[in-house]
Amino acid sequence: MSLYNLLLVFFVIKALLLWPFYYKLKWKPLLVGIAGSLAVAPLLTILYHETAIDFWLVYFIYIIFDGLLYYFLLQRVWWKALLVSAFLNTIVMVCFVIGNG
Numbered sequence: 367m368s369l370y371n372l373l374l375v376f377f378v379i380k381a382l383l384l385w386p387f388y389y390k391l392k393w394k395p396l397l398v399g400i401a402g403s404l405a406v407a408p409l410l411t412i413l414y415h416e417t418a419i420d421f422w423l424v425y426f427i428y429i430i431f432d433g434l435l436y437y438f439l440l441q442r443v444w445w446k447a448l449l450v451s452a453f454l455n456t457i458v459m460v461c462f463v464i465g466n467g
């Protein structure tokens with residue numbers, strides 16, 4: 367999958383599916399989702415194709431990173447941030463692995 371298509375999938379999943387969980391914050395979840403996607407999508411592609419790092423480790427680190435991002439930038443509710451992060455990143459990783467084979 368090209369990086370352009372991957373970024374588009376990340377934007378749709380992370381920005382649009384993040385918004386219903388934090389709908390009271392208006393546009394802020396969309397911006398956090400887009401910024402997180404821009405930061406992580408190229409890094410995931412490089413790690414997946416160019417290194418021999420265990421991808422399960424990358425997946426769990428990504429869940430923790432996004433959970434911290436949602437905790438500090440959106441609302442200070444740690445269980446909600448980790449739950450949303452695990453849900454969205456599972457969908458993202460499934461799409462990523464299907465797209466990259």
